[in-house]
Amino acid sequence: MTQLFTRSGAPASPLCFGTMQFGSNADHAASAALYQACRAAGINFFDTAYVYNDGTSETFLGELAAPELDDVIVATKIAYDQPSTRQTILSSTQTSLDRLKMDSVDLMYLHRWDAETPLQESLEALAELKQQGKIRYVGISNFAAWQVMKAVQTAATFDLKIDVLQPMYNLVKRQAEVEIIPACADQDVAVVPYSPLGGGLLTGKYAQGAGGRLKDVDMYSKRYDVDWMHKTAAALPALAEKHGTNAATLAVAWVAYNAGIAAPIISARSVEQLEPSLAAASFKMTDAIYQDVTALTQNPAPATDRLEEA
Numbered sequence: 291m292t293q294l295f296t297r298s299g300a301p302a303s304p305l306c307f308g309t310m311q312f313g314s315n316a317d318h319a320a321s322a323a324l325y326q327a328c329r330a331a332g333i334n335f336f337d338t339a340y341v342y343n344d345g346t347s348e349t350f351l352g353e354l355a356a357p358e359l360d361d362v363i364v365a366t367k368i369a370y371d372q373p374s375t376r377q378t379i380l381s382s383t384q385t386s387l388d389r390l391k392m393d394s395v396d397l398m399y400l401h402r403w404d405a406e407t408p409l410q411e412s413l414e415a416l417a418e419l420k421q422q423g424k425i426r427y428v429g430i431s432n433f434a435a436w437q438v439m440k441a442v443q444t445a446a447t448f449d450l451k452i453d454v455l456q457p458m459y460n461l462v463k464r465q466a467e468v469e470i471i472p473a474c475a476d477q478d479v480a481v482v483p484y485s486p487l488g489g490g491l492l493t494g495k496y497a498q499g500a501g502g503r504l505k506d507v508d509m510y511s512k513r514y515d516v517d518w519m520h521k522t523a524a525a526l527p528a529l530a531e532k533h534g535t536n537a538a539t540l541a542v543a544w545v546a547y548n549a550g551i552a553a554p555i556i557s558a559r560s561v562e563q564l565e566p567s568l569a570a571a572s573f574k575m576t577d578a579i580y581q582d583v584t585a586l587t588q589n590p591a592p593a594t595d596r597l598e599e600a
Contacts, residue, residue, distance in 0.1 A: 291552055292453045292480040294397065294427060296334055297360040304546060305571050306335040306365075306482055308557040313346025315559035325354040327561045329362075331568045337456075337482075337555055339367035339401060340382050345389050352390030364390065365397035365454075367431060374404035379415035383424060399429035399456060403437050409444050417448035429454035429482075435469035442477045452479055456555070459483035461492055461526070461541055461583065462519040464590045471550040480552040483545060487556075487567070488514055488523070492541035497524035522586045529586065533579055535569065542570035544583045 294302040307328045312321040328336070336355065338347045348366060355362050368374060369382040387395060398419070400412060419425045430441050430452060442452050455474050459466040459481075466483065474481045487493055489510040490502045497520070503510045514520075523537075530540040545554040558564035592599050 291475060291550070292451075292478055294335070294363055294453065294480065294552075296363055297396075297426075300334060300361065302335045302363050302553060303333045303571075304553050305331075305333055305542075305568070306337050306553040306555045307333050308337045308484060308555040309347045309351050310339070310342050310557055311347075311559045312338070312350040313343035318350060320560060321350045322354060323561050324558065324564060325351075327564060327568070331571065333568075334361060335363045335365070335553055337365045337484075339399075340369045340386050341367075341371055341401070345385070348386055348389035352392060356391060359392065363396040364392070365399065365427075365429065366390070366395055367399040367401035367429075370401040374400055374402075374407045374412040376411050376415040379412060380419070383419055387424065394424045394426065396425075397427040397429050397454060398425040399431045399454070400433075400441075402432045403430075403434070409440060410447075413441065413445045413450060414448050417445070417450040420450065427453040429456060431456035433457070433470075435473040438470065438473050438477065438479065442479065452477070454480045454482050454552075456482050456484055458485050459545060459551070459554075460486050460488045461544055461587050462488050462514070462516075462522050464587065467548075468590050468593050471548070475550050481550055482553050482555060483551060484555045486542045486545040486554040487538055488519070488541070491519065491523045492526055492537060493566075494523060494527040494537040496520065497527075518588060525586050526583075529582060533582075535573055536566040538566035539569040539573055540579075540583060542567050543573040543575045544580060546570060547575045547580050 336351055338351050355364055366386045368379055372378045416428050438455055445452050457466045457470050471481055489504050491504055491514050504514050527537040530537045542554055556567035
């Protein structure tokens with residue numbers, strides 16, 4: 291798969307840190323502590339987006355990364371709440387660069403598939419930005435497998451490569467295994483998935499009656515309000531204890547162990563909350579443990595839906 295590198299030539303770390311919490315649940319001091327904890331743990335890959343907290347996430351990340359831009363990879367995304375037109379892509383990129391206080395960004399994603407704007411228009415604008423040196427790598431996010439293939443082929447007409455896909459993927463959201471991850475492997479596109487903890491479900495905290503996004507945010511409630519998913523999450527802590535680790539550590543390590551994954555995106559609102567996810571980088575996953583974890587969940591049906599072939 292495509293390998294991302296910092297400007298100084300170091301490969302991207304096997305974990306990426308998502309800064310969605312910067313400027314909301316993590317104030318500036320907490321954000322700085324999270325950034326430094328990541329750097330101390332060897333993470334050099336950071337993810338943000340135009341829409342995160344009205345730009346505060348980009349602003350905070352830009353300030354924190356400013357002294358070492360050659361040594362980190364900063365990824366952001368085109369405005370999610372606007373059509374992916376040429377005008378949006380150019381203006382959104384410039385706004386993000388201004389917030390980040392960077393002349394160029396390492397990785398720019400289309401944040402979503404836009405069925406109303408011709409893909410040619412979107413990718414031609416990204417190709418223009420890359421030619422101008424304002425972006426180094428090009429990514430797409432939340433694309434289905436057929437959309438990935440269309441993007442790869444369309445981008446090629448502009449001598450542009452799709453370097454990264456950012457899909458949702460975790461122990462209870464495995465649809466990406468069916469076509470998305472194989473398509474990316476076939477087309478040399480790195481897969482950098484978000485939500486390895488399933489919005490906090492796979493930490494096991496909800497089984498203990500704790501609150502959080504799955505209860506407070508409608509989007510997450512709908513995404514994970516499935517009985518078998520909660521049963522999987524409730525069983526994970528005991529399995530993690532059996533293997534001498536934490537449920538969150540095991541959930542992130544399970545995602546990272548998939549050969550088609552470049553770097554799961556971890557996140558947190560505090561260093562204490564982050565530590566179990568950071569521990570996934572050093573957890574000694576084996577085929578046997580991986581199969582034990584996988585057995586807790588449901589296998590997605592094959593793309594043909596011929597269940598006898600599963």
